[in-house]
Amino acid sequence: MTADLPELRGARLILRRPIPQDVETRLALGRHREIVEAYGGIFDPSTIFTRADAEAAIRFIEQQDYAWVIDAGCFVGHVRLHSIDWHDKRAALAIGIDDQAYLGKGYGTEAIRLVLGYAFGLGLHRISLRVLSCNSRAIACYRKCGFVEEGREREAALVSGAWQDDIIMGLLDREFGPI
Incomplete structure (x- = not known):
């Protein structure tokens, strides 16, 4: 865990370490x-989400060097940078909104833009991500943040009995607009 990871504040949310x-x-x-x-x-639907599951989810965020809780008055999800390569100045981004009430309302976009500003401020040149082709909401969010599709792994994931492509998207520092 990076103790000095800064809190990032947006218009409607705060990105912070877990509590x-x-x-x-x-x-x-x-x-x-x-x-x-x-x-x-x-x-x-028969699987119960347990306290141990919740503890593991929060512990995972705590154990990442560059991970934040998305706080919109309370925990609604998390966002993180991973696979950081300081030599090539690149990292990957992952985000998850765990509260259905916050899906499709711009909270993911706001959180991602805050993390991108932070990441590019650290001197990173490139941020990439992977997203399932069936996740149109996330793809729209990523495009809104400036990510472009760079490639596709065909039938890379079996989701509910159907093969889904993994879309690879990326954003360069010079393509990122002001927050």
Whole structure:
């Protein structure tokens, strides 16, 4: 964990490190088909989301060097940079909104733009991501943030019995506009 990771503030949200209350909030959110499948997971309605699951989810964020909780008054998800290569000045981005009430309302876009500003401010040149081709909401969000499709891995993920392509998207520092 990076103790000095800054808190990033937007118009409607704060990106911050996890706090103990996040476990309770994550537990109350449970698991939803649309969100599980957007991650490429298999949704089983009979599977109960447990306290151990919530603790593991928050612990995962805590263990990442560049990961923030998306706080819109409380925990609604997380965003992180990973696979950072300081020599080539690149990293990958991942985001997850775990509260259905915040899907499709611009919170992901706001969080991503805050992280991009931070990442490019650190001197990174390139940020990339992978997204399932069936996740049209996320693709629209990424495009809104300036990402462009750079490639595609055909039938790379089996989601609910159907093959999905993995779309690779990227953004260069010079393509990123002001927040």
